[in-house]
Amino acid sequence: VAFMDVFKLCISLQMTQSRLIATRETSGIMTVFLNAFSSFLIHIFRYCFILEEDRATAPFTVTVTPCDVPIEWRTLNLSDQSTKSQKIPKLVSMIFNYKGNSVETYMGMSSYSAFYMLEFLSVERDTHITVYLTTDTTSGHLYPELPVDPRIDVIGIDHATVTLAWKHSPSVLKHKENIQYCLLVNEKHNYKSLCAAETAIRSSGMKSPPALALSLFPYFLDHQQVMILSNSELSIINRVSTGEVRQICMGTKNTYTVPNLRPSTQYYFDVFVVNLLTNASAAYTGTFARTLEEPEPKIIELKDGKVIHLILDGKKQKFYSLQYQARHKKIQFTFQSCSGQVEVQIARNGKVLASENIAGFRHFSLKGKLLDTYLVQLRPMDHTNSSVKVQVSSHFHKPVFPLLPESLKIKSFSKLRTCNSVTIAWLGTQEQSKYCVYKKRIKEDQVWMEVWRADRCSGPKSRHNSEKVLCKYFYDINLRRAVTTQTIKGLEAGTLYLFDVYLTGPSGIPVRYHSKVVRTRKKC
Structure with a gap:
């Protein structure tokens, strides 16, 4: 009626x-x-x-x-x-x-x-x-039913996640295809109804899809909102000055781990069971939880002259800390980014001396006092794993890393390129060093992975013997003449090749030049 x-x-x-x-x-x-x-x-x-x-x-x-x-x-x-x-x-x-x-x-x-x-x-x-x-009081289809115990249980807390669980609504068991759970996460307070939650979101000046985006139809979201669809789950994040309001609909799952929360922050959680046909909903008894404080990163002690290799996982830890107490007034930090890009910050006795993003080799020569304390913080610049080699040394006359040329780029000559050969050139140094050349036949869709995601710290031992072209030694006191060329023959016409040069100094640590991709001519 x-x-x-x-x-x-x-x-x-x-x-x-x-x-x-x-x-x-x-x-x-x-x-x-x-x-x-x-x-x-x-x-x-x-x-x-x-x-x-x-x-x-x-x-x-x-x-x-x-x-x-x-x-x-x-x-x-x-x-x-x-x-x-x-x-x-x-x-x-x-x-x-x-x-x-x-x-x-x-x-x-x-x-x-x-x-x-x-x-x-x-x-x-x-x-x-x-x-x-x-007057239809028997069907019970309009408003979903709540269980006898409508509480939301917090079953897990971390510094960046909270795991929730709640008892199934009887309506989910009867009409699974038309019912789903939606979760609201915010930093202000709980809401007694879905309608109240939507009103609060609108009053903050944000555009909100109807009924907390209960259906999976596309919405026109403004710049304050981020919509994520994955595994039949809809998540909408509203950016506001007081934090975030997240709206997550996860179907009929009655457990959920809320990710990417801020450490040491109190969040309020509301679960609504929703009838998708009518948009009518019932609210579970809301709960709240405070995320744990982020654990202090372990400080790694650096030893003079020793090279350490670190794998930086941006998802598990925001930054990594290294500490060194100077035994001499003059010291030198050396960083070799092996994969990805790394943000490096160096501080002495609490004062920041340098801060740079590194995607190759970088030396920092510093002068201070005896027993100065240096703190190095490393932060990966993207969400994937990055790796970096770090060395601090006060013995400039015994460098572990080889002397490097002004540029680690490999140059190819278009006029000297034929159907079965390619000529490349690279810079050397004033120090007698070993240079090994490798080639590899690749496809178009492999270029990004081979060039940008390759491990720049890996040496010739990581390459297959069939890819080796030659190794040779050279140097020149005059840096302007410290350049060498090499013609690689026996190639196939119209084919894409990846060329690498490895420099190995007296210490035995190899340095990889920037990879060069060249295609041989199709017709000659």
């Missing part, structure tokens, strides 16, 4: 300081907008309905959901009336009254054709509510 159009009868009952909202016939949930004050007059909103003659003995329910502030609402019974003559009722009795901000349902029983009125009042501020009236 829907709301009945009894506009004329309601008009005769209108009071001086009230405003009439004409009712309309509907089969779903109706939204009512309440104006709290207007010209210092309190607005009471009224809806009228009549139970039909053939349903006079049937029970009926009225469900009201406040969407923001507490409201007051009541159900009135108007008896001894005649709908045909439209006389004013002689008796008006209040049969139900409620004040608060929780979802509340009144169930009544009518033994005769009766005329009812619903009154709604908001005294705090303008707000809106949802109202649903029905």
Whole structure:
């Protein structure tokens, strides 16, 4: 049974300081907008309905959901009336009254054709509510059921995650295809209804998809929102000045681990079980949890002259700390980025001396005092693993890393390129060193992986013997003449090749030049 159009009868009952909202016939949930004050007059909103003659003995329910502030609402019974003559009722009795901000349902029983009125009042501020009236009290399809124990349990807490679990709604077990759970995460407080949560999101100035994005249709999101779809899970993140509001719908799973939270922060969690056909929902009892403090990163002690190789996992740890106490006034830090890009920060006695992003080789020569404490922080620049070699040394005359040329780029000559040969050149140094050349036939889709994701710290031992072209020694006191060329023959026409040069100094540590990709000519 829907709301009945009894506009004329309601008009005769209108009071001086009230405003009439004409009712309309509907089969779903109706939204009512309440104006709290207007010209210092309190607005009471009224809806009228009549139970039909053939349903006079049937029970009926009225469900009201406040969407923001507490409201007051009541159900009135108007008896001894005649709908045909439209006389004013002689008796008006209040049969139900409620004040608060929780979802509340009144169930009544009518033994005769009766005329009812619903009154709604908001005294705090303008707000809106949802109202649903029905005589179909047995189907239970509209509003999903909550379990006997509707609490949300926190079963795991970390510095960046919180794991939640809740008991299944009986509606999920009966109508699995039409019901799903949606989770709301925020840093302010819990919400007693889905409607209240949506109102709070809208009031923050953000555009929110209807019903917390309950269906998986695409939405037009503004720059404040990030939508993530994976494994039939919809997650919408709203960026606000006070933090984030996350809306996550995960189907019928009743456990969920909320990822990417901030350490030492209190979050509030609300779970709503939602009927996808009607957008009606029921709210579990919200909970809250505080994430753990981020563990202090372990400080690695650096030893003079020793090279350490670190794998940096940006997902597990934001930065890595290295410490060194100087035994000499002059020291030198050397960094070799093996894969990815690494942010390096060097501080002495708490004062930052250098901060750079490194994607190759970098030396920092510093001068201080004896027993100065140096702290190095390394941070990966992307979400994938990065690796880096680090050395600090006060013995400049015994460098572990070989002397490097001005540039580690390999140059190829287009005019000297043929169908079966390629000529490349690279710079050398003033130090006698060994240079080994390797080639590898690759495909177009392998270029990115071979060039940008390759381990730049790996040496010739990591290459297959069939890829080796030659090894040779050279140097020149005059750096302008410290350059060598090499022609690689026996190649196939119109084929893509990857060329690498490895420099190995007296210490035996290899340095890989930047890879060069060249295609032989198709026709000669």
